Amino acid sequence: MTNRLKKPVYLDYNATTPIAPEVREAMLPCLAEVFGNPSSAHVYGREARADVDRARCQVAALLNCRPGEIVFTSGGTESNNHAIKGIAWRRKSQGRHIITSRIEHPAVTEVCGFLESLGFAVTYLPVNGEGLVDPAAVAAAITPETILITIMHANNETGAIQPIEAIAALARRHGIAMHTDAAQSTGKIPTDVNRLQVDLLSIAGHKLYAPKGIGALYIRSGVTLEKFMHGAGHEGGLRAGTENVAQIAGLGAACAMAAADLEVNRRHLQAMRDRLLDGLREKLAQHPGLRINTPLQQALPNTLNLSINGIRAADLMARCASDLACSAGSACHAENVSLSPVLTAMGIAEPDILGALRISTGQMTTEEEIDAAVASIVRAVKY
Numbered sequence: 001m002t003n004r005l006k007k008p009v010y011l012d013y014n015a016t017t018p019i020a021p022e023v024r025e026a027m028l029p030c031l032a033e034v035f036g037n038p039s040s041a042h043v044y045g046r047e048a049r050a051d052v053d054r055a056r057c058q059v060a061a062l063l064n065c066r067p068g069e070i071v072f073t074s075g076g077t078e079s080n081n082h083a084i085k086g087i088a089w090r091r092k093s094q095g096r097h098i099i100t101s102r103i104e105h106p107a108v109t110e111v112c113g114f115l116e117s118l119g120f121a122v123t124y125l126p127v128n129g130e131g132l133v134d135p136a137a138v139a140a141a142i143t144p145e146t147i148l149i150t151i152m153h154a155n156n157e158t159g160a161i162q163p164i165e166a167i168a169a170l171a172r173r174h175g176i177a178m179h180t181d182a183a184q185s186t187g188k189i190p191t192d193v194n195r196l197q198v199d200l201l202s203i204a205g206h207k208l209y210a211p212k213g214i215g216a217l218y219i220r221s222g223v224t225l226e227k228f229m230h231g232a233g234h235e236g237g238l239r240a241g242t243e244n245v246a247q248i249a250g251l252g253a254a255c256a257m258a259a260a261d262l263e264v265n266r267r268h269l270q271a272m273r274d275r276l277l278d279g280l281r282e283k284l285a286q287h288p289g290l291r292i293n294t295p296l297q298q299a300l301p302n303t304l305n306l307s308i309n310g311i312r313a314a315d316l317m318a319r320c321a322s323d324l325a326c327s328a329g330s331a332c333h334a335e336n337v338s339l340s341p342v343l344t345a346m347g348i349a350e351p352d353i354l355g356a357l358r359i360s361t362g363q364m365t366t367e368e369e370i371d372a373a374v375a376s377i378v379r380a381v382k383y
């Protein structure tokens with residue numbers, strides 16, 4: 001473990017998480033003696049296959065589905081690509097209309113844009129001031145041509161949790177495939193696919209203490225997708241390529257930990273987030289205009305998106321750089337200085353968008369770190 005006290009406090013867990021020690025432990029044998037090809041019939045292959053099978057069961061247990069409904073991928077981006085293109089290709093003779101929202105991650109909007117260039121029609125639904133999609137707007141957008149609804153479970157910038165159950169019920173009633181990007185919610189809040197009623201759900205390992213470059217796609221039994229990678233018959237024939245056994249074992253271990261400790265972790269994440277908010281509210285009481293962009297009653301427990309009137313996030317972050325690592329806008333495209341489409345879709349005024357800071361707590365976050373972060377932000381504001 002690096003000495004975290006010497007580095008700035010890390011409060012950017014929505015960008016990525018460190019690998020949990022238990023996850024690393026689960027991976028180590030696959031980086032050493034368990035080197036077989038899971039497709040080989042001999043003992044080396046069978047050992048590796050056992051690790052892949054175990055991980056598939058662990059992921060399935062977290063999502064409350066069958067192991068055979070899980071396909072391992074290279075991460076959230078691939079899972080989203082596979083779900084959306086896979087349905088588009090498979091159902092294009094039934095219709096060519098897709099419904100999504102204006103606040104999706106680029107791993108969804110870019111795929112939708114690509115499909116538009118191929119002749120599909122895409123409806124990008126607006127959100128309200130809290131960043132929430134209205135199921136009534138989804139209902140109104142459905143046409144006989146609609147083949148897919150893809151709405152994220154929780155937003156990466158604001159943490160807003162979308163009414164997926166209500167939207168999925170509509171999809172089901174119309175025989176439309178329902179996909180949700182659960183890259184941010186998995187491991188933080190329940191992601192039971194039967195409660196959510198989704199057909200397809202994407203997860204990203206590096207958001208829940210597994211390594212980068214591994215993810216999974218849940219595909220409800222009976223829902224068929226066009227294959228994503230052509231080649232040999234791996235992953236039920238949908239995603240060819242020898243399995244990334246070590247990463248898969250890591251994702252499995254991370255899912256098992258998340259399932260075992262979901263409620264305890266949720267409370268910790270929220271306690272840390274709330275301590276931060278309370279600290280800022282108290283210490284900045286004299287400073288006008290602390291705007292909370294996260295809908296706290298319907299949001300991930302760890303996410304706080306806020307703007308401090310008159311201060312650009314880039315300036316604030318520069319002033320805090322030696323003590324605090326967090327994000328302005330969305331970390332996945334941090335070099336992009338254009339206004340956040342998510343906050344723009346929420347109707348937030350430009351100065352507040354430019355001031356928006358995303359702070360996200362994690363399982364390793366301590367009270368000491370939160371207090372240091374509050375002190376750092378307050379110093380930067382009073383600078």
Ligand SMILES: Cc1ncc(COP(=O)(O)O)c(C=O)c1O
Binds near residue numbers: 014075076077
């Ligand atoms: C909501 C959401 N979807 C998808 C992704 C992409 O996941 P990955 O980095 O594993 O490709 C991210 C990553 O930031 C995300 O936050």
